[in-house]
Amino acid sequence: MPPKRKTSGTSRGFTTEPIAPAQRPDDRPVEAAKGRLQTSALLTTAQGVRLPDTDHSLKAGPRGPSLMDDFHLREKITHFDHERIPERVVHARGAAAHGTFTAYGNAASATKAGFLQRGRETPVFVRFSTVLGSRGSADTVRDVRGFAVKFYTDEGNFDLVGNNMPVFFIQDGIKFPDVIHAAKPHPDREIPQAQSAHDTFWDFVSLHTEATHHVMWAMSDRGIPRSFRTMEGFGVHTFRLVSADGETCLVKFHWKPIAGVHSLVWEEAQIAAGVDPDFHRRDLADGIDAGAPFEYELGLQIMPDSVDQTFEGLDLLDPTKIVPEELCEVQLVGKLTLDRNPTNYFAETEQVAFHTGNLVPGIEVTDDPLMQARLFSYLDTQLTRLGGPNFTQLPINCPHAAVNDNLRDGMHQTAVPHGVAPYLPNSLGQEGEPVPAEASEGAFVHVPREVSGPKVRESPASFSDHFSQATLFWASMTEVERSHIIEAFTFELGKCFEQPIRERMLGVLANVDTDLCSAVAKGLGLAAPGGAPTAAAVTSPALSQIITVPGPIAGRVIGVVAADGADLAGINKLRRAVEAQGAVLRLLAPAGGTIKTARSTQTVERTLLTSRSIEYDALVVAAGNPDLKNIKLTVLLGELFRHCKVIGAWGNGDQVLTAAGIDTTAPGILLAESMAKPYTTELFAAIGCHRVWERAELGMAE
Numbered sequence: 001m002p003p004k005r006k007t008s009g010t011s012r013g014f015t016t017e018p019i020a021p022a023q024r025p026d027d028r029p030v031e032a033a034k035g036r037l038q039t040s041a042l043l044t045t046a047q048g049v050r051l052p053d054t055d056h057s058l059k060a061g062p063r064g065p066s067l068m069d070d071f072h073l074r075e076k077i078t079h080f081d082h083e084r085i086p087e088r089v090v091h092a093r094g095a096a097a098h099g100t101f102t103a104y105g106n107a108a109s110a111t112k113a114g115f116l117q118r119g120r121e122t123p124v125f126v127r128f129s130t131v132l133g134s135r136g137s138a139d140t141v142r143d144v145r146g147f148a149v150k151f152y153t154d155e156g157n158f159d160l161v162g163n164n165m166p167v168f169f170i171q172d173g174i175k176f177p178d179v180i181h182a183a184k185p186h187p188d189r190e191i192p193q194a195q196s197a198h199d200t201f202w203d204f205v206s207l208h209t210e211a212t213h214h215v216m217w218a219m220s221d222r223g224i225p226r227s228f229r230t231m232e233g234f235g236v237h238t239f240r241l242v243s244a245d246g247e248t249c250l251v252k253f254h255w256k257p258i259a260g261v262h263s264l265v266w267e268e269a270q271i272a273a274g275v276d277p278d279f280h281r282r283d284l285a286d287g288i289d290a291g292a293p294f295e296y297e298l299g300l301q302i303m304p305d306s307v308d309q310t311f312e313g314l315d316l317l318d319p320t321k322i323v324p325e326e327l328c329e330v331q332l333v334g335k336l337t338l339d340r341n342p343t344n345y346f347a348e349t350e351q352v353a354f355h356t357g358n359l360v361p362g363i364e365v366t367d368d369p370l371m372q373a374r375l376f377s378y379l380d381t382q383l384t385r386l387g388g389p390n391f392t393q394l395p396i397n398c399p400h401a402a403v404n405d406n407l408r409d410g411m412h413q414t415a416v417p418h419g420v421a422p423y424l425p426n427s428l429g430q431e432g433e434p435v436p437a438e439a440s441e442g443a444f445v446h447v448p449r450e451v452s453g454p455k456v457r458e459s460p461a462s463f464s465d466h467f468s469q470a471t472l473f474w475a476s477m478t479e480v481e482r483s484h485i486i487e488a489f490t491f492e493l494g495k496c497f498e499q500p501i502r503e504r505m506l507g508v509l510a511n512v513d514t515d516l517c518s519a520v521a522k523g524l525g526l527a528a529p530g531g532a533p534t535a536a537a538v539t540s541p542a543l544s545q546i547i548t549v550p551g552p553i554a555g556r557v558i559g560v561v562a563a564d565g566a567d568l569a570g571i572n573k574l575r576r577a578v579e580a581q582g583a584v585l586r587l588l589a590p591a592g593g594t595i596k597t598a599r600s601t602q603t604v605e606r607t608l609l610t611s612r613s614i615e616y617d618a619l620v621v622a623a624g625n626p627d628l629k630n631i632k633l634t635v636l637l638g639e640l641f642r643h644c645k646v647i648g649a650w651g652n653g654d655q656v657l658t659a660a661g662i663d664t665t666a667p668g669i670l671l672a673e674s675m676a677k678p679y680t681t682e683l684f685a686a687i688g689c690h691r692v693w694e695r696a697e698l699g700m701a702e
């Protein structure tokens with residue numbers, strides 16, 4: 001019997017005390033800074049007892065033993081002992097930001113999801129991550145990046161828990177523990193950290209050829225993004241959208257970065273892992289602080305909800321397949337802007353809990369067997385990681401939508417529920433008791449779908465095509481990108497000790513492309529086996545990330561090398577122009593302090609000792625110090641040159657380049673008489689193309 005609908009009740013109230021507005025994520029800056037307990041102006045214990053001293057334990061005399069009496073010492077140490085929680089079993093290292101999603105409204109005919117209706121603004125929290133490394137590992141390792149978005153919608157939280165690659169290693173979630181066991185450090189010595197370049201990973205991949213398409217992405221430049229700002233994101237699985245009148249369609253989610261898709265080169269990634277392991281995390285926080293928000297557009301590939309759930313012969317339930325954009329356009333339906341850094345890493349970035357099962361009316365999952373396993377895994381792992389079932393009450397996980405859930409008790413319960421009958425239906429009819437919602441009131445009503453079939457442990461026949469899209473990916477790359485893929489496979493397999501694994505993997509590559517296989521085999525000093533690659537019927541130019549039309553340079557870092565006597569007026573002019581683009585100028589000098597001329601002074605932001613080339617998207621030498629010569633500067637410029645970055649100089653700054661051994665006639669070396677508008681225009685256009693790949697093509701670089 002459905003419960004009675006009551007709006008007013010008896011004398012005993014029956015509500016879960018609503019989460020106080022101050023605990024909601026949008027109010028968090030103030031609340032997180034204060035925290036529930038941090039309101040006293042004076043130092044206290046957790047019980048609120050005021051403390052006179054927190055530097056000396058209570059002892060029997062200054063040289064005597066510490067006393068059990070010391071409640072402050074015991075509390076302080078005990079709390080510290082329990083500061084860490086288990087790190088995520090995968091995606092342990094991450095960085096996050098708050099922002100807003102604004103819908104354009106053009107998805108409204110496909111889905112009734114409120115947050116996709118025209119002009120709707122929804123607060124979001126986004127966590128980017130690497131998959132394999134521990135919490136303290138380096139940002140720039142070759143790996144997949146997580147791209148998890150929590151939308152705090154009016155209809156409840158919707159989590160789009162995606163990656164920066166549109167396909168996955170495996171087709172069935174039951175293999176997930178296996179692929180992760182193979183990819184994580186070896187269990188005997190716990191090495192290598194945050195790397196796929198080792199035997200067990202390639203053993204797994206070469207034995208499970210469904211991973212082939214995925215490793216093509218991982219070995220491509222997508223595995224080493226320049227910034228979270230320059231990464232695409234993908235929902236990977238096919239989802240089902242439901243419109244207001246009950247029509248359904250199948251959909252793939254994409255995030256398209258406004259800044260374009262750009263990567264590091266492998267040597268930069270390796271240098272950064274040692275020199276600045278926080279490279280991406282720092283870039284995210286610094287970029288937002290500098291007023292250059294991280295921006296993406298949400299894109300949908302919308303396909304008919306056919307009985308067989310295929311599109312143009314592609315099985316939409318197979319997470320190792322993409323739908324090329326050339327076959328189905330990505331329609332942009334909204335903009336994501338990340339513009340606020342978390343206040344507290346642990347409270348927000350570490351405690352946020354994403355779950356593929358957090359859906360809102362209008363968005364459903366499909367029967368993709370990888371997705372189905374995920375639906376179980378996220379809540380399950382979070383029960384351990386966050387210590388019980390009440391983590392939705394943590395400010396970062398707390399919905400903005402009103403909650404009345406009849407869930408009670410459990411570890412870390414912070415709500416104080418009212419009433420005596422937290423069950424439905426009940427005959428007590430108390431004030432505030434929840435009643436089930438009608439569809440017209442926004443209830444999540446699953447689309448009724450026929451489900452039938454024999455109970456079997458099998459994959460559909462269509463899942464046995466493991467190579468055609470790996471070949472498509474390879475065929476869609478430019479020469480420069482192909483050379484990076486060859487280098488990556490050669491590096492990773494070169495780090496394997498077991499010859500049979502290398503040989504088996506070459507056998508896999510032989511089924512992708514003969515040139516790829518023979519180039520990797522040559523690098524390994526092995527014979528290239530024969531294979532049976534099918535020629536790619538089509539290519540997908542959208543998969544390549546090399547551009548010739550300049551994109552925006554917001555968030556890019558331009559270094560300017562100078563010393564006392566430099567053209568400070570020119571530097572100022574350049575700084576203004578750089579900042580107008582949302583980019584950053586860093587003044588780099590042989591020593592710290594200031595740079596002086598007769599008329600003005602500027603503060604040095606980096607020295608040659610504290611700086612490496614990875615920090616800069618371009619380096620320009622100011623006029624005024626033609627004699628500047630320093631081995632560190634030579635290395636710095638040499639790395640920028642080899643990594644195909646823009647290098648420039650004005651006035652007599654070119655003499656510094658020549659002294660450092662830079663060929664000033666090479667592509668992407670921009671020289672000018674003086675610092676003026678035409679030069680900055682040329683400079684920004686070159687940086688907007690990300691790299692000067694001609695240098696690599698001419699064999700001068702990388």
Ligand code: HDE
Nearest residue numbers: 088091127146147148162163173176236373374377378381
């Ligand atoms: Fe996850 N994944 N995953 N995953 N995943 C987790 O959940 C899992 C998969 C992804 O920033 C865990 O709370 C299984 C695909 C991201 O907090 C865990 C399978 C994609 C994050 C888990 C997959 C992802 C996770 C670990 C195969 C891209 C980080 C901690 C069936 C579409 C979220 C946690 C964050 C995290 C399970 C496959 C993305 C263990 C079983 C495919 C971005 O529940």
